[in-house]
Amino acid sequence: MVTSGEAGIDGMDPAEARRVREAEQLESAKIVGVDTVEFLGMPDGVLEYGLPLRRTICGTVRRHQPEIVITNNFRDTWGSQALNQSDHIATGRATLDAVRDAGNRWVFHDQIEPRGVQGGSSPLALQGLERWGGVRQVWAASSPDGKHAVETTATFERGVASLAAHKAYIDGLGWEFFDPAEFLESGARQAGTRFGVPMAATFEVFDLG
DSSP: OOSOOTTSOTTSOHHHHHHHHHHHHHHHHHHTTOOOOOOOOOOTTOOOSSHHHHHHHHHHHHHHOOSEEEEEOOSSBSSSSOBOOHHHHHHHHHHHHHHHHTTOTTTTGGGTSOTTOTTOOOTTOOOSOOOOOOOOEEEEETOTTOOEEEEOGGGHHHHHHHHHTOHHHHHHHTOTTOOHHHHHHHHHHHHHHHHTSSSEEEEEEEEOO
């Protein structure tokens, strides 16, 4: 998680919101079988595309060495008049660049220096890493330009329970009649219809070659 969502609950102080939302995220992840969640500590609500964000994501890619990186939709909209959030846009754009940065030993070279070398400027003290050029694709979830799909029929109920775990956040939005199942089902059934299955999640896939 690039941020901890601390600016996401209007009626809650950011320090308390950070604690609550991190706990809810850990529970949400556990429900769908994710046992490791990292919070990268970037500022919620005011992320900017640029070197600090690229550096943070690049260091994380170098540490975990994935072949596929999944980010959120970073187009201007969700395919309608609903505008996307600036944090999503900045993070997605930075992710595309960071996965390429990770494979270039001369970009954010201080992350590759042996631990203990003086002069490194990484804000997360990420040193002693190796360059990683093994990312083959970046997948942007829920992009309006998504042409790839993964069937979610068998796991849909776990997805609903995972979303419902964000209770404080949902309550903070003030959506009195919000139904996690209804919210997810509308998109999942529409995507499933496009791809010939009951329910699906869509992705825009960027092939890095």
